[in-house]
Amino acid sequence: MNFSYELIEKYKYFKNYSQDKQVIADFSEFNSGNMSQIKKGNRSLTANQCIAMANAIGMDQKEALLNLAIEKSKSTEEGKIWADIVKKISAACVALTLVAGLANDPTEDAFA
Incomplete structure (x- = not known):
């Protein structure tokens, strides 16, 4: 489909x-x-x-x-490029979410 x-x-x-x-x-x-x-x-x-x-x-x-x-996409190569762009954007979003989560961690610093 x-x-x-x-x-x-x-x-x-x-x-x-x-x-x-x-x-x-x-x-x-x-x-x-x-x-x-x-x-x-x-x-x-x-x-x-x-x-x-x-x-x-x-x-x-x-x-x-x-x-x-x-x-x-008019060709397999073009489709692969678009799919790669989607993967890279998704990976960047996951990384930003992790970084934002670490920056906003309400727990105390374990080494303080």
């Missing part, structure tokens, strides 16, 4: 929708043909649709757009 369709499915779950036509009704530039092509993997969401769905389900917009970029 491609990212666009996965995001649509998450959107349907979040909105408590059971049918694709409910999603289509939420987006003016969306139609049943687009939905069918996305399901088949022949088409992707637009950036604006991706952002709107990510916002609706509480997903980070940047993460959603990066995953969309991976999906839209």
Whole structure:
């Protein structure tokens, strides 16, 4: 399953929708043909649709757009580069979280 369709499915779950036509009704530039092509993997969401769905389900917009970029990659090499960017950003976020956690540690210094 491609990212666009996965995001649509998450959107349907979040909105408590059971049918694709409910999603289509939420987006003016969306139609049943687009939905069918996305399901088949022949088409992707637009950036604006991706952002709107990510916002609706509480997903980070940047993460959603990066995953969309991976999906839209025209070559395997391009997809690998985007995936590597996602991994590096994720690793940097984990490192910053750890550093912030250590800096804000309320425990006393053990050597004082």
